[in-house]
Amino acid sequence: MGICIIFTMSDHNHYHDVLDELNPQHRSLRKMIPDVYRGFGEMSKAALTSGALDTKTKELIALTIGVVAGCDGCIASHAQGAVRAGASKEEAAEAIGVSILMxxxxxxxxxxxxxxxxCEFADAAVGSAAG
Incomplete structure (x- = not known):
């Protein structure tokens, strides 16, 4: 069984930090297996492109899968993606509620x-738009 670490409000930019921490690790591995990363990037773009489901819905689905998988990197990436796609805090909370049910x-x-x-990415986006 894994160890869960609960982050406090003092970790205000924690999920930005998660992405910042993972980026150099990804770059290093991507140099070794560029075709795998290129293929994953193409699959990601295809899966998240609007179709019968819009990108916002798809990002919320990916966010909830990150919850079920217990993947902080997935959570950070798809929380940011959902904000960028226009999801509201209420939509994120309800989608997360379904992951709790399941x-x-x-x-x-x-x-x-x-x-x-x-909320971290949404609040940052509001701050960027205001500033």
């Missing part, structure tokens, strides 16, 4: 993390 107790931990990540 995954139970562990989703209450990662669901709270996902909502915190979403």
């Amino acid at each position: 995954h139970g107790g562990p989703a209450t931990i990662y669901g709270a993390r996902a909502y915190d990540a979403f």
Whole structure:
């Protein structure tokens, strides 16, 4: 069983930091296996492009899968993507609620993390638009 670390409000930019921490690791591995990363990037773009479901809905689905998988990097990436696609805090909370229904107790931990990540990126986006 893994160890859960709960982040406090003092970790205001935690999910920005998660992405910043992962970027050099991804760059390093991407240099070694560029075709894999290129293929993953193409698949990601294809999967998240609007079709019958819009990009916002798809990012919220990906966010909730990150909750169920317990993946902070996925949560950070798709929280940011959902904000960029125009999702509201209410939409994020409701989507996370479905992951709690489907995954139970562990989703209450990662669901709270996902909502915190979403709010962090949403608040930053509002701050950027105002400034």
